[in-house]
Amino acid sequence: MLPATGLRTHAWNTALRSVLLLAGFPFLLAMMGYAVALFVVAGEAKTVEHGLYLAAGLMPVVIPVALVVAAIWFAIAWLAHNKLLDLVTGAHRIRDRAEEKRLWDLTEAICIARGMTMPRLAVIETPARNAFASGLTGRQAAVTVTRGLMDGLDDRELSAVIAHEIAHIRNGDARLGVIAAVFVGVITLVTDLVWQSMRFGRFRFRPGGSRGGSNRGSGAVIVALIVIAVVIAVLAHLLALVLRMALSRNREYLADAEAVRMTGDADAMIGALRKVEQSPPMARIPDQVRALFLHDAMLARARGWFATHPPIEDRVAALVRFAGGHDPGKLPELPAAPAPGEAPPWSAGFSAPAAPGASAPPSPASSPPADPSPRSPWEPRGPG
Numbered sequence: 001m002l003p004a005t006g007l008r009t010h011a012w013n014t015a016l017r018s019v020l021l022l023a024g025f026p027f028l029l030a031m032m033g034y035a036v037a038l039f040v041v042a043g044e045a046k047t048v049e050h051g052l053y054l055a056a057g058l059m060p061v062v063i064p065v066a067l068v069v070a071a072i073w074f075a076i077a078w079l080a081h082n083k084l085l086d087l088v089t090g091a092h093r094i095r096d097r098a099e100e101k102r103l104w105d106l107t108e109a110i111c112i113a114r115g116m117t118m119p120r121l122a123v124i125e126t127p128a129r130n131a132f133a134s135g136l137t138g139r140q141a142a143v144t145v146t147r148g149l150m151d152g153l154d155d156r157e158l159s160a161v162i163a164h165e166i167a168h169i170r171n172g173d174a175r176l177g178v179i180a181a182v183f184v185g186v187i188t189l190v191t192d193l194v195w196q197s198m199r200f201g202r203f204r205f206r207p208g209g210s211r212g213g214s215n216r217g218s219g220a221v222i223v224a225l226i227v228i229a230v231v232i233a234v235l236a237h238l239l240a241l242v243l244r245m246a247l248s249r250n251r252e253y254l255a256d257a258e259a260v261r262m263t264g265d266a267d268a269m270i271g272a273l274r275k276v277e278q279s280p281p282m283a284r285i286p287d288q289v290r291a292l293f294l295h296d297a298m299l300a301r302a303r304g305w306f307a308t309h310p311p312i313e314d315r316v317a318a319l320v321r322f323a324g325g326h327d328p329g330k331l332p333e334l335p336a337a338p339a340p341g342e343a344p345p346w347s348a349g350f351s352a353p354a355a356p357g358a359s360a361p362p363s364p365a366s367s368p369p370a371d372p373s374p375r376s377p378w379e380p381r382g383p384g
Helices: 007-041 048-089 101-114 147-152 155-170 173-199 219-263 266-277 312-323
Strands: 091-094 120-124 131-134 142-146
Touching: 007 048, 007 173, 007 219, 048 091, 048 120, 048 131, 048 142, 048 173, 048 219, 101 120, 101 155, 101 219, 120 147, 131 155, 131 173, 142 147, 142 155, 147 155, 155 173, 155 219, 155 266, 173 219, 219 266, 219 312, 266 312
Parallel strands: 120 142
Antiparallel strands: 091 120, 131 142
């Protein structure tokens, strides 16, 4: 990579790394196609080498089919990814300033300052503190925040988080995230289909027998080819997840820096990260969606290749070192989700958001009112 001497060159380096990472997904798709081809030819191969050769001969058929499946998946993502994300997370769209005046005003102020179109806004009714950006194009761009984030952060901190998510939109991170999720989804779909077929006995290989029994392989050859296919499929699946997580990690430092540049307030970004860190996790959200969040508490301990985000400590340290911010230190963790059988905290209503002029955030220890509200999308829904 080129040496980075400023925020723009860091952005160029990050974009280049992202393109290189995305280039790995078609290769993994080909790996998965070859694994499927091995399953198809296992019953016909006379030797392991013969089976590998037959599977390679099927690739001109398997690859186009995989590309068609990926294209269909892309079309669905292009047309309905925001609606799908709303469905998965339980978010509801904010269509008018009167619905969430504080959130609307803070977002509008940042967009006006940056000469940007106002993104679509949505809110998830949960006490967890988090946010994410989405959108394949500027017109589809969206920023989604949780009720807990708005209630727990003051205006400066909330503006910093909004700026962070808008930076993801400006830098194309939201688009890359959706594209990567599509590739991972296709590879995961094939893995699941193969696993279910093996589990329920849909692959039935009969060595020898009719059609010239001597032309068919032995049981040992079939088992060897199946083992090779499973190893390739599992490896492709794991590598796809690693690339997906690397794409997410790759962008967070830059978005933090962009947020500080937009707001001119490194302390606000640090304070927001510390308050998000102390929040309970958002459970029952797919990994591909959790990778979009500002912080992923469910995988916060996953270091290395499988971490979706850099640790909060590292992000704060970078802001202290390069942006001159001040770290208040790690805050006490907020209460976790209730034990099974108890009502979840988001089954109660939430207090109205603070007015735009409010400067002091609500106490982290304060509890929401007991007014009833619609059931959370993450509550158990019973059989079926």
